Amino acid sequence: MNKTLAHIKTGQHVIVTGISDSTLKPKLMEMGLVNGKEITVLFKAPFGDPIAIDVQGYILSLRLDEAKLILVKASNSTEDFV
Amino acid sequence: MKIALLGNPNTGKSSVFNMLTGMRQHVGNFPGVTVDKKFGNITLGGEDHSIIDFPGTYSLYPRSKDEQVVYDVLSNPNHIDYPDVAIVVVDESNLERNLFLFSQIYDLNIPTILVLNMADIARKNGKTIDIARLEGFFPGTKIIETTARIGVGKDRLMKELQFKEPSTVEQAFLPNYKLCKLDDQQGQEKEANDRFGLIKKVVSLVEQQVEKPTAKQQNSLDKILVHPIFGYVIFAAILMIIFQFIFSFAAIPMDFIDGTFSDLSSWLSNTLPAGLFSDLLSQGIVPGIGGVVIFIPQIALLFFFISILEETGYLARVVFIMDRLMRPLGLNGKSVVPLLSSAACAIPGVMATRTISDWKERTITILVAPLMSCSARIPVYTLLIALVIPNEKVLGFLNLQGLVLFGLYSLGLVTALLIAALLKMLIRSKEKGYLLLELPSYKSPRWGNVGLTVWEKVRVFVLDAGKIILAISVILWAMATFGPGDRMDKAEQKAKVHAWEQHLSAEETNSNIASARLENSYIGILGKGIEPVIAPLGYDWKIGISLITSFAAREVFVGSLATIYAVQGDSDDNKRLIDRMRDEKRSDGRPVYTLASGASLMIFYVFAMQCMATLAVVKRETKSWKWPLIQIAFMGVLAYIGSFITYYILS
Numbered sequence: 219m220n221k222t223l224a225h226i227k228t229g230q231h232v233i234v235t236g237i238s239d240s241t242l243k244p245k246l247m248e249m250g251l252v253n254g255k256e257i258t259v260l261f262k263a264p265f266g267d268p269i270a271i272d273v274q275g276y277i278l279s280l281r282l283d284e285a286k287l288i289l290v291k292a293s294n295s296t297e298d299f300v
Numbered sequence: 301m302k303i304a305l306l307g308n309p310n311t312g313k314s315s316v317f318n319m320l321t322g323m324r325q326h327v328g329n330f331p332g333v334t335v336d337k338k339f340g341n342i343t344l345g346g347e348d349h350s351i352i353d354f355p356g357t358y359s360l361y362p363r364s365k366d367e368q369v370v371y372d373v374l375s376n377p378n379h380i381d382y383p384d385v386a387i388v389v390v391d392e393s394n395l396e397r398n399l400f401l402f403s404q405i406y407d408l409n410i411p412t413i414l415v416l417n418m419a420d421i422a423r424k425n426g427k428t429i430d431i432a433r434l435e436g437f438f439p440g441t442k443i444i445e446t447t448a449r450i451g452v453g454k455d456r457l458m459k460e461l462q463f464k465e466p467s468t469v470e471q472a473f474l475p476n477y478k479l480c481k482l483d484d485q486q487g488q489e490k491e492a493n494d495r496f497g498l499i500k501k502v503v504s505l506v507e508q509q510v511e512k513p514t515a516k517q518q519n520s521l522d523k524i525l526v527h528p529i530f531g532y533v534i535f536a537a538i539l540m541i542i543f544q545f546i547f548s549f550a551a552i553p554m555d556f557i558d559g560t561f562s563d564l565s566s567w568l569s570n571t572l573p574a575g576l577f578s579d580l581l582s583q584g585i586v587p588g589i590g591g592v593v594i595f596i597p598q599i600a601l602l603f604f605f606i607s608i609l610e611e612t613g614y615l616a617r618v619v620f621i622m623d624r625l626m627r628p629l630g631l632n633g634k635s636v637v638p639l640l641s642s643a644a645c646a647i648p649g650v651m652a653t654r655t656i657s658d659w660k661e662r663t664i665t666i667l668v669a670p671l672m673s674c675s676a677r678i679p680v681y682t683l684l685i686a687l688v689i690p691n692e693k694v695l696g697f698l699n700l701q702g703l704v705l706f707g708l709y710s711l712g713l714v715t716a717l718l719i720a721a722l723l724k725m726l727i728r729s730k731e732k733g734y735l736l737l738e739l740p741s742y743k744s745p746r747w748g749n750v751g752l753t754v755w756e757k758v759r760v761f762v763l764d765a766g767k768i769i770l771a772i773s774v775i776l777w778a779m780a781t782f783g784p785g786d787r788m789d790k791a792e793q794k795a796k797v798h799a800w801e802q803h804l805s806a807e808e809t810n811s812n813i814a815s816a817r818l819e820n821s822y823i824g825i826l827g828k829g830i831e832p833v834i835a836p837l838g839y840d841w842k843i844g845i846s847l848i849t850s851f852a853a854r855e856v857f858v859g860s861l862a863t864i865y866a867v868q869g870d871s872d873d874n875k876r877l878i879d880r881m882r883d884e885k886r887s888d889g890r891p892v893y894t895l896a897s898g899a900s901l902m903i904f905y906v907f908a909m910q911c912m913a914t915l916a917v918v919k920r921e922t923k924s925w926k927w928p929l930i931q932i933a934f935m936g937v938l939a940y941i942g943s944f945i946t947y948y949i950l951s
Contacts, residue, residue, distance in 0.1 A: 276397065
């Protein structure tokens with residue numbers, strides 16, 4: 219099942235499994251969103267868009283439109299971000 | 301030796317630049333493009349070398365106009381700015397993402413020095429890096445650890461630069477690497493995959509994480525600053541404080557500048573032998589320069605505050621919370637800063653749009669920015685408000701004049717947003733706007749960077765806007781001083797005869813002569829020529845002259861009126877000018893300046909693109925005359941219709 223980052227709730231960890239084809243694909247990858255990368259949804263702007271994610275070491279914000287391109291799967295990690 | 305300074309945004313690259321060059325910095329242009337080129341000089345072992353601070357970028361493949369220059373220069377070894385040595389600044393606490401750009405540059409076979417910056421923060425986060433081992437993966441590269449914010453590591457970096465030799469080894473981190481073409485999307489994707497694959501292995505070998513990084517502390521501040529309610533309340537409060545500061549503190553130096561230049565003018569005209577040259581100096585050049593200098597305090601203060609917000613990392617949060625609100629208007633969260641800057645002056649505002657990567661969002665921001673009420677409108681507003689709006693209280697505590705001023709500002713802002721929404725529907729674009737913005741960690745501002753930003757913005761304003769304002773001032777002076785044939789002299793004779801017949805005092809005679817001469821000068825003829833067009837707005841030809849002259853810059857309006865009504869040396873709150881304007885009558889005896897015509901003028905100045913310098917900058921930034929012409933047209937139509945309706949309703 220293909221879930222995208224746009225569906226992920228605040229505080230959840232996920233692993234990037236791919237990026238849908240789009241002109242933004244190389245840009246997203248260059249920002250570190252490559253296969254296997256573990257990311258966490260940190261917080262969302264008012265109205266739920268854009269969102270801010272932790273890309274292991276820095277915080278990246280992106281619109282839901284961009285988040286929809288990022289395919290993710292649940293992470294086994296049990297640690298808790300609050 | 302040519303040194304390039306490169307790195308991701310938010311790595312403290314500009315701190316490294318400041319540390320290396322001190323104040324020996326200049327700004328120029330990269331050949332063929334309008335991106336600012338920041339460069340400086342450093343002396344190594346008695347020899348001077350130039351160092352270019354390239355725009356921060358995450359990859360050689362650009363996302364915005366600013367970043368494109370990095371690709372243009374580094375992809376072309378024959379480029380005039382192609383470096384002999386590249387210093388790549390890397391944020392030590394974020395090694396993986398930062399090594400992406402570094403390894404790209406390394407693979408271009410440019411001799412590189414890797415600067416691991418912000419070592420202190422990495423330590424705090426419990427990170428250590430095995431530098432010797434990391435160097436092992438990049439033969440030929442030397443790694444230097446710095447904390448540039450406080451100047452740590454300068455000597456080591458300087459020494460390394462001095463003795464840097466062209467590398468003798470083949471630099472190839474990614475084997476057989478070839479820089480992709482800009483439109484080769486597949487190639488760039490493959491490169492990102494391969495490169496990050498290798499980098500991940502390297503990082504896992506060289507980085508020791510004593511404890512997991514926590515986003516906790518960060519998060520608690522962000523919880524408040526991006527909160528659905530408090531986030532906006534805090535932003536609004538910060539804005540109010542900033543503008544309060546600007547308007548109360550800038551007034552002091554501005555009054556001083558105003559006084560100094562008008563004193564200088566009168567001193568010159570009294571001291572120099574009377575004649576054309578004296579007039580040119582005292583009525584053309586000196587007031588022209590004064591008209592530029594007077595805006596420096598406001599512009600400097602505004603950018604002082606904006607750069608503090610930027611330095612602390614707060615500005616990125618503003619973009620974050622404003623993006624969703626700006627989007628329906630065809631704007632971007634990043635449009636907030638250009639629009640804010642335009643409240644001081646549209647010139648730096650338009651230039652600040654370069655960070656917006658989407659063409660359409662950027663163009664719309666540029667087009668509506670001059671609708672924000674800038675500081676050049678203030679002298680016009682205050683004169684007109686003092687002239688036609690009574691100084692009384694409404695609802696017991698609100699000052700009516702202040703309320704009108706606030707209303708004019710709001711009108712500009714609201715119109716800017718409405719026009720943006722309209723343009724969003726009209727402008728077509730194949731690309732879709734996007735936002736990919738790093739939210740940097742919160743830091744205390746580095747005052748050196750703040751000071752340099754202020755200096756740069758003021759410099760750009762003085763050079764870009766200043767030369768145009770000055771040139772136009774001189775042209776307008778000439779147009780007001782000369783007329784066709786002996787028309788002006790004849791008018792003078794007639795005025796003299798008239799004065800003699802009516803037994804007027806010497807002062808009245810002189811004022812009548814000046815007025816008669818102006819009426820028959822080129823500019824007077826022009827003013828009369830447009831009178832039929834502007835009469836429906838409630839203006840006469842004298843106002844017409846001021847409208848024409850203030851096309852150079854809005855604040856010229858006040859000075860022109862002072863000349864037309866022959867009220868010179870009036871620095872006391874324009875009191876004499878206002879009295880004189882109140883007495884001004886039309887041929888049928890009705891006063892020229894009524895509530896209707898005054899308000900109509902205010903509305904005109906809210907909307908009209910009365911600024912040559914902004915037009916010039918818009919032309920430069922959009923690289924065509926199309927957009928500045930569209931801009932002047934739609935703003936002119938808005939101004940004409942708005943003023944017409946205002947005059948019609950109020951009279």
